[in-house]
Amino acid sequence: MPAPESVTPAPAAAPFVINCVAVDDEPLALGLVCSFIEQTPFLRLVGRHESAVAALRSLHERPDAQLLFLDIKMPDLSGLELAKVLQHGPRIIFTTAFNQYALEGFRVDALDYLLKPFDYQEFLRAALKARTYFEMKQASEIPASATTPPIPQPANLPEDDHIYLKVEYQLVRVPLADIVYVEGLKDYVKVHLASQTRPLLSLTSLRGMEEKLPAGKFLRIHRSYIVGLGHIQSVGRGTVQIAGETLPVSDGYREGFDQFFSRWK
Numbered sequence: 001m002p003a004p005e006s007v008t009p010a011p012a013a014a015p016f017v018i019n020c021v022a023v024d025d026e027p028l029a030l031g032l033v034c035s036f037i038e039q040t041p042f043l044r045l046v047g048r049h050e051s052a053v054a055a056l057r058s059l060h061e062r063p064d065a066q067l068l069f070l071d072i073k074m075p076d077l078s079g080l081e082l083a084k085v086l087q088h089g090p091r092i093i094f095t096t097a098f099n100q101y102a103l104e105g106f107r108v109d110a111l112d113y114l115l116k117p118f119d120y121q122e123f124l125r126a127a128l129k130a131r132t133y134f135e136m137k138q139a140s141e142i143p144a145s146a147t148t149p150p151i152p153q154p155a156n157l158p159e160d161d162h163i164y165l166k167v168e169y170q171l172v173r174v175p176l177a178d179i180v181y182v183e184g185l186k187d188y189v190k191v192h193l194a195s196q197t198r199p200l201l202s203l204t205s206l207r208g209m210e211e212k213l214p215a216g217k218f219l220r221i222h223r224s225y226i227v228g229l230g231h232i233q234s235v236g237r238g239t240v241q242i243a244g245e246t247l248p249v250s251d252g253y254r255e256g257f258d259q260f261f262s263r264w265k
Contacts, residue, residue, distance in 0.1 A: 018134055019064050021047035023055040023079070024071040024095065029116065033069050033095060036123045042131055043067075052077035056085065065090045067111075067130050072096040083110065091133065093126050109203050163212045165191065165202040172200065176217060180243045182209050182226040192243065194231065221257050222250045229260070 020037050022045065024030040030048060037045045046065060049055040052074050059065055068090045072079035083092050092109075097116040111133055112126040164171045174191065183190040183199070184206030190199040191209075202209075210220055220226045225247050227240055234241040238249050240257075249257045 016131065016135060016138075017042055017044050018067050018130060019044050019046045019062075020067045020069060021045075021049070021055060021059065021062070021065045021090065022069045023049045023052060023074075023082075024069075025050050025074045026071070029071065029095070033123075036120055036127075037069070039120075040124065040127055043127060051075070052079060052082040056082060059086065059089060066134065068092045069095055069114075073098060091130065093130060165200060166204065167200050167202050174200070176214070176228075177230065179213070179218070179228050180231045181228060181245075181247065182206065182213075182218075184209075184224045184226075194243075219253075219256060219260055221253050222248055223252065235260075 020043050022030055022033045022037060024033060027050065030050060034045055034048050037043045047055070047058055047062060049058060052070075053076050055068075055070075056077070059068075068086070070079040070082065070092050072094055073096060079094060079096070083094075086092075091111050093112045093114060094110050095114045095116060095118070099115055111130050114122060114126055161177065162173050162175045165174055166172075174193070178193045178195050180192045180194050183192065188201055188203045189206055189209055190201060192199045206220075206224065206226065210218075210226060213226060217230065218226050218228055221240055227242055227247065232240055232242050240247045240249060
């Protein structure tokens with residue numbers, strides 16, 4: 001009787017590990033962050049620096065650095081200034097004793113913001129958020145040929161009635177009917193909703209929002225505004241009244257606005 005063929009088991013997937021660099025001008029704070037990194041199984045400490053200038057020099061030689069735990073208030077070069085220099089570098093989790101920098105951290109697309117003094121549980125929460133980001137990024141980079149083919153959908157499916165926005169490091173489902181207007185600022189947008197008094201802040205461009213929103217329901221009227229057509233209260237020659245606000249129509253978007261305005265006559 002022939003011996004059964006041996007089967008070589010498939011190699012186990014390598015554990016997911018994130019290469020980290022810690023930067024803080026306070027030795028005690030730097031030591032604490034480094035110890036937290038070293039006791040977290042999916043993090044690997046590959047650099048530690050007591051100044052942003054030293055970190056900048058080192059990061060040019062460490063293209064494998066993926067995550068930066070970065071203090072903000074430091075001499076010579078602040079953490080925020082370093083983050084702006086490293087726009088296409090490692091992702092950042094800010095560590096600071098000053099909560100007034102939270103919005104600035106959001107503008108440079110930081111993954112999270114740890115307010116000193118923080119304990120290991122708070123650190124781990126931020127680290128897990130970073131792991132989720134890198135795992136999603138890794139999954140999105142798998143070649144299309146390696147993924148399962150999409151399931152064919154019926155041609156008569158209704159149009160999507162929502163979009164997803166990145167809000168405070170989370171993806172939030174936003175119904176299209178709830179969007180009154182979108183206001184573009186320098187590095188992010190304010191999405192004004194009918195159901196909430198406070199707008200959602202999302203780190204994206206107004207152009208990116210324009211591509212997400214269906215043209216039949218939304219109209220860009222200005223370099224800074226997209227309006228929900230179903231929420232317009234009145235229109236004038238060069239203005240739109242919506243949700244109690246009067247928004248201007250700029251010359252660059254006049255033609256599309258005039259076509260819409262003609263239907264109000």
